[in-house]
Amino acid sequence: MAKAEASTRTISLVRVPDERGIGVFCIADGNKSQFYTFREIPCEIGGRGFAVHRLGQGNLYHVRVGKPEDRSCECMGFLRWDHCKHVTGLLALIKQGYLPKTPPQPLPQGERG
Numbered sequence: 001m002a003k004a005e006a007s008t009r010t011i012s013l014v015r016v017p018d019e020r021g022i023g024v025f026c027i028a029d030g031n032k033s034q035f036y037t038f039r040e041i042p043c044e045i046g047g048r049g050f051a052v053h054r055l056g057q058g059n060l061y062h063v064r065v066g067k068p069e070d071r072s073c074e075c076m077g078f079l080r081w082d083h084c085k086h087v088t089g090l091l092a093l094i095k096q097g098y099l100p101k102t103p104p105q106p107l108p109q110g111e112r113g
């Protein structure tokens with residue numbers, strides 16, 4: 001019944017986050033690829049938060065990565081299995097050094113450049 005996770009799944013960074021923190025990654029699963037835009041969002045409850053938007057489908061997931069207890073995602077896969085390709089993918093990108101090691105600093109409010 002239980003299927004092992006496909007070992008052919010790979011994640012790659014398509015576009016590094018720009019000055020607004022918006023980047024694009026691609027998850028390739030076998031011969032299918034799916035592109036996602038992502039943006040790191042402030043997260044005050046541990047771990048790092050990302051808004052991940054699946055291109056072409058309109059799905060938006062809030063993904064949290066970090067220590068095992070600080071991981072979460074809103075997709076069906078995570079609800080069911082406690083892990084998913086979004087969490088695994090973002091963790092891989094961070095581990096491989098593709099994303100900044102530290103979360104973005106909030107801009108000071110009320111100041112104009």
Ligand SMILES: [Zn+2]
Pocket residue numbers: 061073074075076077078084085086087
């Ligand atoms: Zn997910």
